[in-house]
Amino acid sequence: EVQLVESGGGLVQPGRSMKLSCAASGFTFSNYGMAWVRQAPTKGLEWVATISYDGSSTYYRDSVKGRFTISRDNAKSTLYLQMNSLRSEDTATYYCTRSSFPGGFDYWGQGVMVTVSS
Amino acid sequence: DIQMTQSPASLSASLGETVTIECLASEDIYSNLAWYQQKPGKSPQLLIYYANSLNDGVPSRFSGSGSGTQYSLKINSLQSEDVSIYFCQQNYDSPWTFGGGTKLELK
Numbered sequence: 001e002v003q004l005v006e007s008g009g010g011l012v013q014p015g016r017s018m019k020l021s022c023a024a025s026g027f028t029f030s031n032y033g034m035a036w037v038r039q040a041p042t043k044g045l046e047w048v049a050t051i052s053y054d055g056s057s058t059y060y061r062d063s064v065k066g067r068f069t070i071s072r073d074n075a076k077s078t079l080y081l082q083m084n085s086l087r088s089e090d091t092a093t094y095y096c097t098r099s100s101f102p103g104g105f106d107y108w109g110q111g112v113m114v115t116v117s118s
Numbered sequence: 119d120i121q122m123t124q125s126p127a128s129l130s131a132s133l134g135e136t137v138t139i140e141c142l143a144s145e146d147i148y149s150n151l152a153w154y155q156q157k158p159g160k161s162p163q164l165l166i167y168y169a170n171s172l173n174d175g176v177p178s179r180f181s182g183s184g185s186g187t188q189y190s191l192k193i194n195s196l197q198s199e200d201v202s203i204y205f206c207q208q209n210y211d212s213p214w215t216f217g218g219g220t221k222l223e224l225k
Binding site: 044045046047050059061062095100102103104106107108109111 | 150151152154161162163164167168171173205207209212213214215216217218219
């Protein structure tokens, strides 16, 4: 059974940093691209970043480029999102997702809440 | 960025009814469209990929269609467990973008 389990969220002050982790199991992690998708409270879904199966390519939405870094450790089957210079508009539930080959995100974690507030 | 416009924003329907949700892309996305279901308090789940391919385990009452810029999700014989928010998403070009969502409720 595919499982994606996020951790590392919580309350953080504006301008500070936070690192999210996503432990993957139930599939060959190193074969799949992975992504982070977020959802602000009572809002829609917003893609944040994607990393290729081997970590050689990364993609970001403009609003997080230069502040967020997506990375992975295939030996540990773990995905990361390092978030620096956090802003109030980054407040959201962050989902770890698996990118499926035909397109879309075919598995989602339970989500982790990040609240940026003083 | 490719804009995805969903309609309606909310929908109320009766059990057993057929409902259709529309998604309009701001440019041709060549069927690179996915549909997701998000039940209250839960993570989204992939229903449809590549516009009309049913994801594993998704009931056959769900179907997707469309091409170019216009796509739709149809739910036949509405069940109580279908009460959710539905999102479309284009995966043709980065940044991958989602529609605003359609909240489906029972009448």
